[in-house]
Amino acid sequence: MPLDTSTTYPLTKLRLDGRRWNELRLLQAQISTNPASSGSSYLAMGNTTIMCSVHGPAEGRRGDATGGSAGSSGAVVEVDVNVAGFAGVDRKRRAGGSDRQSSRIATTLRAAFQSHLHTYLYPHSTISIHVSVLSADGSLLAAAINACTLALVDAGIPMPGLLCGCTAGMSGSASTPRDPHNDELDPLLDLSLPEEQELPFLTVGTTSSIPVGENAMDTDEEEMKVSMLNMDSKVHCSYVETMLAVGIDGCKQIREIMEGIVKGSKRLR
Amino acid sequence: MSAQRQASSASQTPHISPAELSYLWSSLALPNNPIRPDGRSPTQFRPLSAETDILPGTNGSARVGFADGTQAIVGVKAEVEKTVAAADVSSLSQRAQEQFGENQDGEGKSSATTTGHGSWVQMSIEIPGYRDDDALPVFLSEMMREPLVESVSSGGNADGEMAGGLKGRLVINRRWHWRLYIDVLLLSQPLSYPLPLLSLTTHLALLSTKLPKLKSLGEEDPFFDDDWDAAEYLYPRSQSRLASALQLRPPVTLLVISVGENVIFDPSRDEIAVADTLLAISVARDGGSDALKVLSIRTVDPPSRLTQPGMPNAENPASLESAAVAEQAVNGEEIPGVWRPRRGGVKRNTVAKMVKLVLQKGGVGEEVLEGLEGVEVG
Numbered sequence: 001m002p003l004d005t006s007t008t009y010p011l012t013k014l015r016l017d018g019r020r021w022n023e024l025r026l027l028q029a030q031i032s033t034n035p036a037s038s039g040s041s042y043l044a045m046g047n048t049t050i051m052c053s054v055h056g057p058a059e060g061r062r063g064d065a066t067g068g069s070a071g072s073s074g075a076v077v078e079v080d081v082n083v084a085g086f087a088g089v090d091r092k093r094r095a096g097g098s099d100r101q102s103s104r105i106a107t108t109l110r111a112a113f114q115s116h117l118h119t120y121l122y123p124h125s126t127i128s129i130h131v132s133v134l135s136a137d138g139s140l141l142a143a144a145i146n147a148c149t150l151a152l153v154d155a156g157i158p159m160p161g162l163l164c165g166c167t168a169g170m171s172g173s174a175s176t177p178r179d180p181h182n183d184e185l186d187p188l189l190d191l192s193l194p195e196e197q198e199l200p201f202l203t204v205g206t207t208s209s210i211p212v213g214e215n216a217m218d219t220d221e222e223e224m225k226v227s228m229l230n231m232d233s234k235v236h237c238s239y240v241e242t243m244l245a246v247g248i249d250g251c252k253q254i255r256e257i258m259e260g261i262v263k264g265s266k267r268l269r
Numbered sequence: 270m271s272a273q274r275q276a277s278s279a280s281q282t283p284h285i286s287p288a289e290l291s292y293l294w295s296s297l298a299l300p301n302n303p304i305r306p307d308g309r310s311p312t313q314f315r316p317l318s319a320e321t322d323i324l325p326g327t328n329g330s331a332r333v334g335f336a337d338g339t340q341a342i343v344g345v346k347a348e349v350e351k352t353v354a355a356a357d358v359s360s361l362s363q364r365a366q367e368q369f370g371e372n373q374d375g376e377g378k379s380s381a382t383t384t385g386h387g388s389w390v391q392m393s394i395e396i397p398g399y400r401d402d403d404a405l406p407v408f409l410s411e412m413m414r415e416p417l418v419e420s421v422s423s424g425g426n427a428d429g430e431m432a433g434g435l436k437g438r439l440v441i442n443r444r445w446h447w448r449l450y451i452d453v454l455l456l457s458q459p460l461s462y463p464l465p466l467l468s469l470t471t472h473l474a475l476l477s478t479k480l481p482k483l484k485s486l487g488e489e490d491p492f493f494d495d496d497w498d499a500a501e502y503l504y505p506r507s508q509s510r511l512a513s514a515l516q517l518r519p520p521v522t523l524l525v526i527s528v529g530e531n532v533i534f535d536p537s538r539d540e541i542a543v544a545d546t547l548l549a550i551s552v553a554r555d556g557g558s559d560a561l562k563v564l565s566i567r568t569v570d571p572p573s574r575l576t577q578p579g580m581p582n583a584e585n586p587a588s589l590e591s592a593a594v595a596e597q598a599v600n601g602e603e604i605p606g607v608w609r610p611r612r613g614g615v616k617r618n619t620v621a622k623m624v625k626l627v628l629q630k631g632g633v634g635e636e637v638l639e640g641l642e643g644v645e646v647g
Binding site for chain 2: 034035036037047049051053055080082084085086087088089090091130132134135
């Protein structure tokens, strides 16, 4: 059965789910979904579904060892990722506590948002983010970044710009140096789970900061900055530039969609 | 140790002063007419919103949100599994039956194919801030799994498929069975004891659960129809409204408290904090009749036992009161308006009153089940 992107893609130039190389999956999102939290969001990228809720900024837990001293200069971001047992195709059994995938996503998210948010405005406090993955179909980290950004916007926590995540990969194993005359591999945007399992990919997170300084009004083009880059698979270094360029372009598209969601949503409270 | 003790009791004791506890208790204990902090009647439930079939990747799923913002999502997944131990046991009993005689043999066969095993249903609960082996999630999941597995329709006219209850429904043939994973996610911090929320969500998720249609026959290795539209509901249902009331449904666990002589349903966190007794009552429709039956009753340790007692003015060195009151307090008698942590067990007639209120025709149990049936499933 032809379920292999690397074998069918060169022939059809269509991916497993019928997308072209530069197409995103359908992105739907909603904010203020949970009135019990400071901010919350629901985000679906294709079949990847994530709910995220933010509590705080609030006083950290007293029993916490780091609660007293660590946050003295700014808020501490805590991230808790929970991949539901029913998220995958097969029900996954976890051996107590959390598994490696979710703790890795949590660490990356914490690092990304700790430096992204204007935490200096809230000393001695904690911003806790809770991410629940309801259905996992690839690009988990990217979808989690987008869901967290929306929830943090809903919570009203100041940040320089929206932090958007997207994945990009190559349509083959890309383990040999790239041949500029005979370019047979295409970069792919926004990978789904079957693609993610067989192809090299990276996750990129970009933000656009508000232009400051005397030349601020001169440029119409908003500047995109890569603030997070994560890659778990092997690829020859000559392909990284292409993948990064495609990923950043995907982030730009996601940013527009997310801006629309933030502006279009009616506040319930 | 103290953290563990807190986790196993109804929920963390809210920070309410003894004076407030006493005020709450006495307004809830007003004879025949309790005044609840949110103005509900004793049997009134909090408003909630519910939807089912929200996750396409599961066999069945549901989301329920209470008006206070607590939300839960339940996903049910089913897997085919080989029956190992049970097969040997049934074949052994089969052989034993054969020795007894011909006419008993037929009976042995049917019982071997309809009995399932309780361990085929697995339930796990995720509560933010708790590890999944903490006391609260483990206790809650066992409290909900028990009635679910044990509910067996006793009625004579129940259809053959559900004869052995949920356990019987999971049997495919003598060598294969379904294993059901019920994963409960609480999306927000538990503002009150989350049992009713989780129970209602699980009920709806199980109602919407579908299993693929079996194509193989008898003792063959199972082979399923790959058309999801042809899949059959785990809890079979018929089109007619009348017959649907007579079908086996998953049980619902209700939380009931008693304060003084009053019985109060769906308590909020503050109300639990002053409860004399806290019971979790699981009810389901009896398969054969329209009546409800109790499947299990569990007592939950109410947090009112862990609260700090108030101090009467007489004992307060800062105030000048008559010595008579001080004597009364030493004797351990209640002084109106001074909070004492609740002690002792549940009175028999209190339990009887609670069960009667749940079971009676047009009572709370019926109201809840009817409300849940009103949710569009499928």
